[in-house]
Amino acid sequence: MIEIKNINKTFGENHVLRGISAEFNEGMCNLIIGGSGSGKTTLLKCMVGLHEPETGSVSYDGRDFTRLNFEARIDVRKEIGMLFQSSALFDSMTVEENIMFPLNMFTDQNRKEKLERVNFCLDRVNLEGKNKLFPSELSGGMKKRVGIARAISMQPKYLFVDEPNSGLDPKTSIVIDELIKEITEEYTITTVVVTHDMNSVMGIGDNIIFLANGQKEWQGSNKEIAHTDNKELNDFVFASKFMQAAKDKL
Known part of the structure; x- marks a missing residue:
């Protein structure tokens, strides 16, 4: 609460x-x-x-x-996970890299563990297999879903x-x-x-x-x-x- x-x-x-x-x-x-x-x-x-x-x-x-x-x-x-109004994705990063960003910042997980978490989050927002796309290749709704995937990557409370x-x-x-x-x-x-x-x-x-x-x-x-x-x-x-x-x- x-x-x-x-x-x-x-x-x-x-x-x-x-x-x-x-x-x-x-x-x-x-x-x-x-x-x-x-x-x-x-x-x-x-x-x-x-x-x-x-x-x-x-x-x-x-x-x-x-x-x-x-x-x-x-x-x-x-x-804490956050989804900003504009989704705030990094344009120079792929979907996978965007979702992995907080894991790189705040965890000591190895590459395999982080990738497993990325894939889990993508699957949860129905974007499985979109790892290598860039934000410019996504629709507005897809950007929001990637933003949600990144927001839950750290399993927030x-x-x-x-x-x-x-x-x-x-x-x-x-x-x-x-x-x-x-x-x-x-x-x-x-x-x-x-x-x-x-x-x-x-x-x-x-x-x-x-x-x-x-x-x-x-x-x-x-x-x-x-x-x-x-x-x-x-x-x-x-x-x-x-x-x-x-x-x-x-």
């Missing part, structure tokens, strides 16, 4: 996060949702140490990450995913959502997904945190979201559905 308490983050005079507290449970897809500028990605970056909050704490199974020194944070980071369906068509988005959910449940990972995609929310949102103006306005499941009386959340859900319906007509 990941627990955050009273997270505040400012950039100059811009108070981006205002006293956010929440729990993210293992074996679940925990979604952070909200409109543009609500603080979603900033919160994720605070949770993994890419930003330092002014106040508050981030705890990984009782370990206060915000209070750890550099060396101690490395041990926690070895348990915690998985962070930033806008996994950005730039993907609806059919491919469903495939990516289902893959994230399957992996989360199969390996009992604490998965945190930042998204504005209502299809993802309704499809895999086991635990949803809704942000507005840097504050947590609501928390619940995808089964509860349709029955909320929270005005900010209802406005966000309605606007998202309206925009999607408009896109579907084009």
